[in-house]
Amino acid sequence: MAGIEKYESVLLIEHAISAFKNRGKSQADLAEFLGIEPSRLSEGKKGNWRLMSSQKVSIVREFGYPRQGRGVYIKAEHYTTVDKLIDSFHDIGNQRYYQRLSKILRSKDYLSKILKSVFLKDNQCKSEDTTRTKLNDYISSDDFYRWFNSKDTPYNLTTTDAWDKCGLSAIDGYEYKIISNYLYRVGLLKFSHDSSYMIGNELNENLIEVEIVLSGDIILDVNIPIRKNEQLESPISIPSYYNDSTGYTGYEEILPDSWNMVHFKLFLSESMRYNALISFKPYENSVSYLTNRRNIIIEDLDQVELFQEIETIRKFLGESFSFEEKIKYNIAENGGYVPGVRRL
Numbered sequence: 030m031a032g033i034e035k036y037e038s039v040l041l042i043e044h045a046i047s048a049f050k051n052r053g054k055s056q057a058d059l060a061e062f063l064g065i066e067p068s069r070l071s072e073g074k075k076g077n078w079r080l081m082s083s084q085k086v087s088i089v090r091e092f093g094y095p096r097q098g099r100g101v102y103i104k105a106e107h108y109t110t111v112d113k114l115i116d117s118f119h120d121i122g123n124q125r126y127y128q129r130l131s132k133i134l135r136s137k138d139y140l141s142k143i144l145k146s147v148f149l150k151d152n153q154c155k156s157e158d159t160t161r162t163k164l165n166d167y168i169s170s171d172d173f174y175r176w177f178n179s180k181d182t183p184y185n186l187t188t189t190d191a192w193d194k195c196g197l198s199a200i201d202g203y204e205y206k207i208i209s210n211y212l213y214r215v216g217l218l219k220f221s222h223d224s225s226y227m228i229g230n231e232l233n234e235n236l237i238e239v240e241i242v243l244s245g246d247i248i249l250d251v252n253i254p255i256r257k258n259e260q261l262e263s264p265i266s267i268p269s270y271y272n273d274s275t276g277y278t279g280y281e282e283i284l285p286d287s288w289n290m291v292h293f294k295l296f297l298s299e300s301m302r303y304n305a306l307i308s309f310k311p312y313e314n315s316v317s318y319l320t321n322r323r324n325i326i327i328e329d330l331d332q333v334e335l336f337q338e339i340e341t342i343r344k345f346l347g348e349s350f351s352f353e354e355k356i357k358y359n360i361a362e363n364g365g366y367v368p369g370v371r372r373l
Contacts, residue, residue: 032078032079032080032081032082033079033080033081033082033085034079035076035079036076036298036300036302037085038073038076038078038079038080038085039073039074039075039076039300040095040299040300041080041085041088041089041095042070042073042074042080043074043095044088044092044094044095045059045063045088045091045092046059046070046074048091048092049062056070062087062091063080063084063087063088064084065084076300076302098244098245098299099244100242100243100244100245101242101243101244101306102240102241102242103240103241103242103243103306103324103326104238104239104240104241104324105238105239105241105306105324105325105326106121106236106237106238106239106323106324106325106326107237107238107239107241107326107328108325108326108327108328109327109328109329110327111327111330111338111341111342111345112341114325114327115260115341115345118260118261119263119264121236122263122285122286122323123222123263123264123265124234124236125234125236125286125323126263126265126285126286127217127218127222127223127232127234128232128233128234128236129282129320130214130217130218130283131218131226131230131231131232132231133282133283134211134214134215134218134228135228135229135230135231139211140157140161140228140229141157142207143207143208143211144157144160144161144164145157146200146204146207146208147160147163147164147197147198147200147208148197148198148200149163149196149197149198150193150196150197150198161228161229163195163196163197164195164197164212164228165227165228165229166195167191167192167195167197168212168215168216168219168227168228170189170191170195171191172186172189172190172191172192173186173189173191173212173216174216174220176189176216177213177216177220178220183209183268183270185199185200185201185205185209186209186212187199187200187201187205187208209271210271213267213268213271214267214271214283215228217265217267218232221265238324239326241326243294243296243298243304243306243326244296244298244299245296245297245298245299245304246296246297246359246363247294247295247296247297248295248296248297248356248359248360248363248365249293249294249295249339249352249355249356249359250293250294250295251292251293251348251352252290252291252292252293253290253291253292253293253346253347253348254289254290255288255289255290255291255309255347256347258346258347260345260347261288261309261345261346261347263285263286263287265285266285267284267285272284282320282321286309286321286323287311287321288309288310288311288321288322288323289310289311289312290309290310291307291308291309291310291346292306292307292308292310293305293306293307293308293342293346294306295330295339295356297359297360297363297365301332301365301366302328302329302330302332303329303330303332303335304326304327304328304329304330305326305327305330305342306324306325306326307324307325307326307327307342307346308322308323308324308325309322309323309324309325310322327342332366332368333368334368335356335368336353336356336368336369339352339353339356340353357370
């Protein structure tokens with residue numbers, strides 16, 4: 030039977046040991062109270078054995094729940110290794126963009142503005158539902174596919190045979206700029222991500238962010254400016270002709286992720302484990318600051334390989350200066366284990 034979460038188990042065991050000691054009792058007495066072998070407590074303090082739910086209840090009833098140190102609340106992507114973060118960084122980034130884009134393209138104000146820019150031929154009865162249906166017929170055509178993949182100077186998609194056959198009137202000028210910007214992004218979703226995508230749909234990429242409280246001492250806290258770094262650049266590119274906010278007010282939101290700064294923190298928890306928080310941030314005055322920022326947590330970095338892990342993160346983020354000496358100093362100051370260093 031699986032025990033409770035490892036960190037909570039360590040916290041409760043330390044709390045119970047301290048409480049028993051204050052009563053003049055030993056760890057053996059605590060083991061008897063919990064109905065376990067004394068060796069289990071030694072394993073439990075290291076996180077190699079976990080309390081059962083019933084044992085947690087017994088400790089809390091007898092001694093109350095231990096007060097925890099201050100922490101930082103964050104919603105973030107969660108990874109268990111540095112390699113898993115790096116391997117999935119672009120795939121998750123693409124999913125973030127496509128999900129955000131589908132939400133924007135179906136937003137009431139933007140979609141309504143697009144539909145009002147399109148006119149039906151032959152005085153057909155115009156409604157937004159009718160217009161959307163005809164546009165969805167058009168984006169399923171070969172003409173739309175050819176237009177989207179055209180490498181030459183963009184031509185007017187509303188002059189194609191498929192547009193005419195869908196009963197839609199040709200558009201030019203500023204109104205065409207609005208509709209072509211919108212439909213190019215529809216093409217991105219349809220031809221680069223989900224072939225079944227239709228205008229008005231919303232994608233659900235099942236992107237999971239977990240709620241976490243990071244606690245303990247902060248032994249590294251640095252801001253890293255993002256310079257030219259292909260490892261962090263989105264592989265999704267949009268031609269300059271369509272790379273503006275025509276028809277939509279949130280310019281940065283309709284572009285792939287682009288950041289100005291990375292905030293990197295390394296925590297040494299009460300249970301002597303290292304957890305990393307990496308926050309990618311756009312410019313602070315950006316209208317998409319809340320939408321485009323990306324928070325990442327890497328839990329329980331390997332203590333023996335800690336500096337190699339940090340070096341991998343540093344190079345991935347494009348930082349040129351090593352953090353090793355600063356981290357060693359702060360670990361020692363906070364009572365942690367400094368790998369490879371003799372302690373007198």
